[in-house]
Amino acid sequence: MEINSSLNLSEDDKANNKAVPLTGDKIYDILIVGGGPAGLAAAVYCMRKGIDTGLITEDIGGQLLYTVDIENYIGYRYIEGVQLVDKFRAQVKQFEIGFKERSKVTAINVNEKIKKLTTTEGQTYKARALIIATGKVSRTLGVKGEERLTGRGVSYCATCDAPLYKNRRVVVVGGGNSGIEASIDLAKVAEHVTLVQDLDKLTADQVLVDKLKQFDNVEILFEHEVLEIKGDQMVETVILRDNKSSEKKEMNINGVFIEVGLVPNTDFVADKLSLNKYGEIEIDCGSKTSVEGVFAAGDVTSVPFKQIIIAAGEGAKAALVAYDYILKLKD
Numbered sequence: 001m002e003i004n005s006s007l008n009l010s011e012d013d014k015a016n017n018k019a020v021p022l023t024g025d026k027i028y029d030i031l032i033v034g035g036g037p038a039g040l041a042a043a044v045y046c047m048r049k050g051i052d053t054g055l056i057t058e059d060i061g062g063q064l065l066y067t068v069d070i071e072n073y074i075g076y077r078y079i080e081g082v083q084l085v086d087k088f089r090a091q092v093k094q095f096e097i098g099f100k101e102r103s104k105v106t107a108i109n110v111n112e113k114i115k116k117l118t119t120t121e122g123q124t125y126k127a128r129a130l131i132i133a134t135g136k137v138s139r140t141l142g143v144k145g146e147e148r149l150t151g152r153g154v155s156y157c158a159t160c161d162a163p164l165y166k167n168r169r170v171v172v173v174g175g176g177n178s179g180i181e182a183s184i185d186l187a188k189v190a191e192h193v194t195l196v197q198d199l200d201k202l203t204a205d206q207v208l209v210d211k212l213k214q215f216d217n218v219e220i221l222f223e224h225e226v227l228e229i230k231g232d233q234m235v236e237t238v239i240l241r242d243n244k245s246s247e248k249k250e251m252n253i254n255g256v257f258i259e260v261g262l263v264p265n266t267d268f269v270a271d272k273l274s275l276n277k278y279g280e281i282e283i284d285c286g287s288k289t290s291v292e293g294v295f296a297a298g299d300v301t302s303v304p305f306k307q308i309i310i311a312a313g314e315g316a317k318a319a320l321v322a323y324d325y326i327l328k329l330k331d
Contacts, residue, residue: 019093022100027114027126028054029326030319033105034133034265036062037308038298040088041315042131042322047095049323054098054125056105056117061085062135063262063299064308066159068185073308081159084308105134106268110291113329128329129322132269132281132289132296133315136262136306141173145229146258153235153255158182165190165255171238172196173226174259180204180212182259187215194251195220196240229256264300276302287318295322 030046032039035057046053059065067081076084093099103123108130109116117125138156140146146154155161158172162185170190172183175197181204186193193215200222202209212218221240227248228239235255241248264280266273274282274290281296283289283303289296297318298311 016090017093018096019099020096022054022056022098022125024123024125026052027128028052028098029127030054030129030131030322031056031115031117031125031127032131032133033057033117034062034135034298034300035060035101036064036133036135036298036311037088038135038300038311038315038318039131039133040092041312042133042297042319043092043097044095045316045319046323047092047097049319051323051326052098053095054100054127055092056100056103056119056125058102058104060089060101066157067308068159068181070308108269108272108294110272110294113293115293129293129295129325131287131315131318131322132273132294132300133298133311133318134265135299135311136264138258139261139263141226141258141260143226143228145231146256149229149231149235149256152233153231154229155255155257156259158185158257158259161255161257162186162189167191168254169252170194170255170257171226171251171253172257172259174261175199175202175204175220176259176261177204177208178261179259180208182257183218184208184211184215186257187212187218191217193218194253196224196226197222198225198243199223226256262299262306266300278302286321287314288321293325295325 029051030053032042032055043055064081064085070079104120105117107118115127115130166189169192170186171194173196183193183195223243224240227241230237237250237252239250266279276282280302283296283301287295295318297314299306
């Protein structure tokens, strides 16, 4: 389910929107790919430096849109993910930045001084430098029935879909932070939640585990995995295997929420930039990639600890380093 947080913009924010459409008729100083915390922070820093900047993204907010409760972003004791996205967006759009939403970059050409981006629409955009901040997407299980029943009971976003499962029985796959957060959200509305974890323990932060323990309608199956998701038009059952005994069992359920991590959005740069074994863009301490004039920031990179505040800081750093690069080009 797509979240359109633009509906939450205040009238003042709309009135102060100075962003202009991105155009293929000019050469920007810097083009930013990605609209999550890293990309938006980079945009603010680039525009404050007074350099010609454009930003292109599939959505504004990225994974932040699917985060309900944020209690560790400095300056806010508590804020919802969508609310923070709205604040980020409004801050960026106070500048006359070239802006394009709902567009995906499918290829880059970085072999020359002027870098080029190509989108799914076939449009080409040009810049002297690039900042790649495309973040990550949900990892799939790759089991039978998963793809066919996605949107029909298989979900990767409890934030979006939990309200649809009031008084129903659901399975959550994954024992990390996202899995526990999803289980908490669902436990508030569902009749019963079964959390499936392939390890012998949960890997989430203890504060989240403690919150989950407050619910008596949650069952945790350790050392189990999903083998198949079944159903005609909607999810009806799931087949699980106990990895200790190899015993299989089929459960009657109404939904499966898959929370097993994220994979970096690097398909469009895989043959252009150096990636690590996780598919993340390798960068140095100055946000520089393996290609001169191409920088990267946030969860899509090799920087450890994927956190909102770290992504935003890395975006700011990438912008400052890219700005220095642009200055030297113009000397």
